[in-house]
Amino acid sequence: MKKLIIEGKRELTGTIKISGAKNSIVALIPATILSDGKCTIYNVPNISDVHRLIDMLKILKVKVKFENETLYIDSTNSINAEIPEEHATKLRASYYFMGALLSKYKHSEISYPGGCSIGARPIDLHINGFNKLGATTKIEDNKYKITAKKLVGTDIFLDIASVGATINLMLAAVKAKGITHIYNAAKEPEIVNVSSFLSSMGAKIYGAGTGEITIEGVDKLGDGIVEVIPDRIEAGTYLMIGSLLGKNLVIEGIVKEHLGSVITKLKEAGCDLEIKGSTININKVKNLKAVNVKTLVYPGFPTDLGQPMSALLTQCEGESFFEENIYENRMRHIKHLNAMGAKIKLFDRSAIITGKTPLKGRNVVATDLRAGAAMLVAGMIAEGTTVISNIEHILRGYENIVEKLSQVGASVKIMEE
Numbered sequence: 001m002k003k004l005i006i007e008g009k010r011e012l013t014g015t016i017k018i019s020g021a022k023n024s025i026v027a028l029i030p031a032t033i034l035s036d037g038k039c040t041i042y043n044v045p046n047i048s049d050v051h052r053l054i055d056m057l058k059i060l061k062v063k064v065k066f067e068n069e070t071l072y073i074d075s076t077n078s079i080n081a082e083i084p085e086e087h088a089t090k091l092r093a094s095y096y097f098m099g100a101l102l103s104k105y106k107h108s109e110i111s112y113p114g115g116c117s118i119g120a121r122p123i124d125l126h127i128n129g130f131n132k133l134g135a136t137t138k139i140e141d142n143k144y145k146i147t148a149k150k151l152v153g154t155d156i157f158l159d160i161a162s163v164g165a166t167i168n169l170m171l172a173a174v175k176a177k178g179i180t181h182i183y184n185a186a187k188e189p190e191i192v193n194v195s196s197f198l199s200s201m202g203a204k205i206y207g208a209g210t211g212e213i214t215i216e217g218v219d220k221l222g223d224g225i226v227e228v229i230p231d232r233i234e235a236g237t238y239l240m241i242g243s244l245l246g247k248n249l250v251i252e253g254i255v256k257e258h259l260g261s262v263i264t265k266l267k268e269a270g271c272d273l274e275i276k277g278s279t280i281n282i283n284k285v286k287n288l289k290a291v292n293v294k295t296l297v298y299p300g301f302p303t304d305l306g307q308p309m310s311a312l313l314t315q316c317e318g319e320s321f322f323e324e325n326i327y328e329n330r331m332r333h334i335k336h337l338n339a340m341g342a343k344i345k346l347f348d349r350s351a352i353i354t355g356k357t358p359l360k361g362r363n364v365v366a367t368d369l370r371a372g373a374a375m376l377v378a379g380m381i382a383e384g385t386t387v388i389s390n391i392e393h394i395l396r397g398y399e400n401i402v403e404k405l406s407q408v409g410a411s412v413k414i415m416e417e
């Protein structure tokens, strides 16, 4: 077990470069299975989820080389195999092998996917979609066995605009006979990134990034090439930290359009952000003011930034209303913020945050990945030492976090327990 030790209140100056998006790469890696040739993926973050997915590719006899932020993947001699429980449960995105293997081999066997416990997180929309395409799904020994004689294009309406279901159904439909429409598709930028990758292999996908995606099935997919988009959640986290501690802090390598709701909310709170192309220059301001934040599907305020934003709201003057609308269990960090001195009243999935309150360093827990990010923001602005345990969660999503923050003047280090 690892802990993150933070000495708070350090001014941050210099440049933080944003890495490739975790939620893109975790779908792009399983998507390589669909190619009958070689794939190259640029701007790959060196995070634990990537290594776990590479391990899964190796089970499928795929050749992988990872160097200079680039993945070279050769699926020419890949085989179909079960993804065993000890691999599948390590991360949520292992479920993308369901769609990819079903598409390529008409059969996939994989245990229930793992991931952060932030709610029930069912995968019924994925399974219903596979079944509509012609598959049958059995659950035996906590394992999904999904099989199809053939996959045939169809109309799929998603009851919820789910990111995972949209990508998984795109993967399953690219080689189906005929045309598939996905209605109420999720619109997140990561979906466009995956669609571009599949198109580079020869897939015919139209409308990714909108609520209606059309996929015309093709027989074969060849070599693929793609660059992972910048991680908008990592960027948002550093924008929040910079708004509280920055002095000419530069966040480099962002796509500002992906961060529209976040930049707008931070500016509404009074944050000083100067956008120049793909960089944002930040300076701490004295008086931030309370704002209301409700998490929504893209382009709304991302649920993955709700928790770190709630830490920032403790430093805003007045009462902020904060509401989580995607997951049922994303408020477990609030008691830790209160233990550090925040004044937050929690009502199930919403909270009233009264600021501004000074925070004091404490021993706290990263109960999930983005709760860890909230603890990081809080620890960085707190008086004294904050010790965050269970930081394996944080390391899943933030590449080189200690190096990136230390380089701009933070006092953060990792200790093994």
Ligand code: UD1
Residues within 6 Å of the ligand: 023, 024, 026, 092, 093, 119, 120, 121, 122, 123, 124, 125, 126, 127, 160, 161, 162, 163, 164, 165, 186, 302, 303, 304, 326, 327, 328
């Ligand atoms: C992805 C992201 C995660 C982010 C989330 C929402 C990855 C690996 N993870 O997760 O970081 O927080 O999008 O932006 O990309 N749902 C169902 N049935 C389903 C599928 C989803 O009820 O079959 C519900 C979920 O429980 C949740 C909501 O739909 O309440 C949204 O989930 P979804 O968009 O699928 O999130 P993930 O793809 O799991």
